[in-house]
Amino acid sequence: MTFLTRRTAVAALAAAALFASLATPALAQDKIKVAAAYTVPFEQQWVSRIHLALQAAQERGEIDYVATENIANADYERVVREYANAGHQLIFGEAFAVETVARRVAKDFPKTAFVMGSSGKPQAPNFSTFDNYIQEPAYLTGLIAGGMTKSGKIGLVGGFPIPEVNRLMNAFIAGVKEVRPDAQFTITFINSWFDPPKAKEAAFAMIDGGADVLYAERFGVSDAAKERGVLAIGNVVNTQDQYPETVVASAIWHYEPTAAEAIARVKAGTFEAEEYGPFSMMKHQGSSLAPLGTFEDKVPAEIKEKVAARQAEILAGTFTVEINDAQPKP
Incomplete structure (x- = not known):
């Protein structure tokens, strides 16, 4: 009886030691x-x-x-x-x-x-x-913008003309052109990553030039759109809750x-x-198209159908959004 108890104890200690030797490194990496x-x-x-x-x-x-x-x-x-x-x-x-x-x-x-x-x-x-390879939802927002513009004039305000920004703008423009081939684009870079007042002023100039949809690559653009009663397309984050009558759609980065x-x-x-x-x-799942939310019933049905079809093709690998890092031109 004593022999069995000791053997059991020794076995238990050995098992505990083995567990500790195996578990400690794993726990350290938790x-x-x-x-x-x-x-x-x-x-x-x-x-x-x-x-x-x-x-x-x-x-x-x-x-x-x-x-x-x-x-x-x-x-x-x-x-x-x-x-x-x-x-x-x-x-x-x-x-x-x-x-x-x-x-x-x-x-x-x-x-x-x-x-x-x-x-x-x-x-x-x-x-x-x-970097944020979110050109796919950016392209989808371009389809929506092309279906929502009335003037056919669209403004884009970006931070710096670097590949990470250029590819999103180019994808957006490609989406617009697929729906609205005659669209005209005004493009401005504010040479700052965070200067909402400067972005806002650039957007005002575009609106004065007839743009009725703005691509808000930088904060500040949607403020200008809201004040002047035109539409905006968001980038990276969804700000529709702050601009429910302004931000139609956004390409979200996860x-x-x-x-x-x-x-x-x-x-x-x-x-x-x-x-x-x-x-x-x-x-x-590193990017997505934000829900249309307040614009669900305002975006034309044929545009929503086209967006849904393209999104399905992107996810299936049967449609590829071009990665174009060149600086977009007006």
């Missing part, structure tokens, strides 16, 4: 330290989607997340270095205006994973890049698939320099 460095405020539409996805991952208990907003370009390297030195295993951010310094920090911390918004290529071994992929690879120890942009495409 939550990783993640940081993000942003040169614009959290409310800026592009950054807001990244911030939202990482906050959600933190709420699920997958990561410990900290972030800094409104970082001056001159301070970006310092902030990112501080996060890396503090032991954050994964760092997100947008490196468009700070490309050189972001890549320099990544070189100095080869064991830290970096996932940065960038027009450049991944940098081995640890600097991955991404950063969750990109964030989830990067987090999973860091936890698995398989992270390497890759291009994460494709995770923003509709087939990965």
Whole structure:
């Protein structure tokens, strides 16, 4: 009897030790330290989607997340270095205006994973890049805009003429032309990622020129459209609740698939320099066309049918929206 008790106890201790040796590394990877460095405020539409996805991952208990907003370009390297030195295993951010310094920090911390918004290529071994490949829903909003314009004049206001912006504008224009081949376009870049007053003024000028639908790549455009009684097409976020009589449709960016992929690879120890942009495409649920909401009964039935058919074709892989990174011209 004593022999059996001791044997059982020894077996139990051995099993416990084995479980501990197997479970401890896994438990250690249940939550990783993640940081993000942003040169614009959290409310800026592009950054807001990244911030939202990482906050959600933190709420699920997958990561410990900290972030800094409104970082001056001159301070970006310092902030990112501080996060890396503090032991954050994964760092997100947008490196468009700070490309050189972001890549320099990544070189100095080869064991830290970096996932940065960038027009450049991944940098081995640890600097991955991404952008919002949401040209598919942008094209669908173009179909809607083409069906809603009465004047045939459409204005587009963008931040900077970089590939990430150009491809969305070009996709939108292609959608408009499919429905309204005679449409005319006015295009302005405000050379800022967050300057609503400047975007608003650019939009006013377009409305004065006869535009009755505006592509709001930047915040501020929908305000101008609302004040002048014309329509707007949203980008990245759905602001129809703020502009129920103005914003007809929006191409929505969902950063969750990109964030989830990067987090999973860091936890698995398989992270390497890759291009994460494709995770923003509709087939990965990285983007979508927002519901028409208040415009459900205002968009012509034939346009809604065309949009639904095209969306089904995109998801089935039988229709491809061209990726055109060239600067769009009026």
